[in-house]
Amino acid sequence: MIVWVQLPALKVHFYHKEVLTMLGNLIGRTIRLNYHTLNLHRAKFARLAVEVDLTKHLVPRIWLDDAWQKVEYENLPEVCFDCRRIAHSSELCPLNKTAAPQTVRAITGSVIQPGAAEQTVEEPNPSFGP
Numbered sequence: 337m338i339v340w341v342q343l344p345a346l347k348v349h350f351y352h353k354e355v356l357t358m359l360g361n362l363i364g365r366t367i368r369l370n371y372h373t374l375n376l377h378r379a380k381f382a383r384l385a386v387e388v389d390l391t392k393h394l395v396p397r398i399w400l401d402d403a404w405q406k407v408e409y410e411n412l413p414e415v416c417f418d419c420r421r422i423a424h425s426s427e428l429c430p431l432n433k434t435a436a437p438q439t440v441r442a443i444t445g446s447v448i449q450p451g452a453a454e455q456t457v458e459e460p461n462p463s464f465g466p
């Protein structure tokens with residue numbers, strides 16, 4: 337799927353066609369650069385169209401010039417950050433809703449084995465989310 341991606345507060349010396357194309361290829365596959373992105377006087381952020389695979393993790397940031405460059409996605413379709421599918425949000429995820437209460441019942445309704453709680457609790461991934 338092709339989405340518009342913004343690189344807010346990108347440093348001026350990265351505003352070159354080749355560099356932006358390369359950055360887009362780190363996110364997915366660069367399809368097009370926004371015209372104004374290449375016009376420094378009007379550019380507030382770099383904007384590029386990138387083909388991304390929504391079944392895989394989106395790139396939330398890029399390590400660039402000894403700092404993290406934030407990557408923002410425009411008008412993404414509703415993406416579930418639990419099962420990583422399109423067309424429903426995390427709140428409506430069938431995996432999310434059915435898994436959580438059953439896990440709690442299983443723990444409280446039986447002998448808790450050492451390590452059981454740790455196995456059911458997944459670490460939230462702060463780099464992947466809305």
Ligand SMILES: [Zn+2]
Pocket residue numbers: 416417418419420421424425426428429430431432
């Ligand atoms: Zn889901």
